[in-house]
Amino acid sequence: MKKISFLIGSLGGGGAERVTVALADYFCESGYEVFFIVFSKANNNYRINPKIKIDYLPENTGKCAIFFRIKELKKLLKNQAPDYVISLGLGYQYLILGNLLNKYRFILSERNAPQYYYNWYQKIYVKYSYEKAYRVVFQTEDAKQYYGKSLEKKSKVIANPITSSIPDPYDGEREKRIVAVNRLSQQKNIFMLLRAMKRVLDVFPEYVLEIYGKGEQQEELEKYAKELNISDNVKFMGQKANVQTYIVNASVFVSSSDFEGMSNSMLEAMAIGLPVVCTDCPIGGARMVIKNNINGILTPVGDDRIFADEIIGLLKNPEKAKRLGKQASELREQLNVKKIAKEWEKLFED
Known part of the structure; x- marks a missing residue:
């Protein structure tokens, strides 16, 4: 042996x-x-x-x-x-x-x-x-x-x-939640995500951003959300075991990293059928699995305007969001x- x-x-x-x-x-x-x-x-x-x-x-x-x-x-x-x-x-x-x-x-x-x-x-x-x-x-x-x-x-x-322990893809009515799962660190550029969320809330004020994870920037990020006057719509959820069970029926998964290997949270979000909006960041992990506008959406690094526009586009077009999520879920077998x-x-x- x-x-x-x-x-x-x-x-x-x-x-x-x-x-x-x-x-x-x-x-x-x-x-x-x-x-x-x-x-x-x-x-x-x-x-x-x-x-x-x-x-x-x-x-x-x-x-x-x-x-x-x-x-x-x-x-x-x-x-x-x-x-x-x-x-x-x-x-x-x-x-x-x-x-x-x-x-x-x-x-x-x-x-x-x-x-x-x-x-x-x-x-x-x-x-x-x-x-x-x-x-x-x-x-x-x-x-x-x-x-x-x-x-x-x-x-x-x-x-x-992608492990088999994650939930099956969700096919029901989605909750008005946008979700992110990552460390609260500089690499993840959550500040850009918050600026993008402010733009989203100007169009869809009923939505909430839930951020799952912990890290050294949490206090700064909470303060920044208040400065942007969006703190009522931004929830810091902490680190959760089996986080996929918490996010499976959300509307959109987002990843705003400046650089990244291959994000497990992104892969698992796609595998449970979530439409994803991710920055096309080095070192190419998102680009390796996301075919733009087929099974997810890629955006330029650091551009909160385009990031927000793509999220808004999915919220306005639930049929597109559903189509992207269904294509994304094929990753669980691949x-x-x-x-x-x-x-x-x-x-x-x-």
Whole structure:
């Protein structure tokens, strides 16, 4: 029986974590022995296959904390003796400082837009990690091309999977809600979304924007909503487990990011039949799955006027919104976990 160890940030939420849990479950049920090495303890928001063995790195603090954690990581990997170690954008400093990339077959995955997400020294050690890794997975062709030809032979583009646990597509009357699911951080440009919502409310004052997620900008965003005089129509809902059950009967899903890998919340919104309006942001995740005006709508990054116009257009034309949502829901079959996990499994065989 082959062994796979996954490095995972926490079990408390996050896009990369969700993909990790889905892949691990598939491999577990396909005859692999699967381990989790979890970097941070948090409330478990995922249904973890009981066959998966879970270990946690110690919660050390102080100047030497990383070295204590690297020592424990090395000990865990030695005991697990995996054939492959998979990390979705996590722990590259640990792998370099612990000299682990030369000892195990690491499959690493880029989860964001590297030209914007990393600072200069992070770009150096991330690229070094990819060059030393056994295989590298990118979410989009644009992300792969960013690193040039040096990774060509060892890299592959694989989209995120959509789990079967999400609700079925909704086909009834939709509530007057526009929904967003994301961290409240600068990258997501919620300020632009609020400006767009003000324009939408000028035409459709009965609608409400619900923002699901948490982050460091919440207080600023709440203040900005008040300045725009739309705070009564903007609800900050916090982070929710199984958030798809809360948004399935909304009118429109929106994503206003300045840059993004491949948004799980966008994929899942499409899979449950929501019409989506998303910025066509680097590194091409939205563009990879959205065919403009066929199964969703793409808009220029940062343009609140066009963003608002597209939302208004869908609210004025519910038949178009329904058509886009129905086309979007086909993604749940195209990107189901089994199909995507088999693409990962091929990396072991190549």
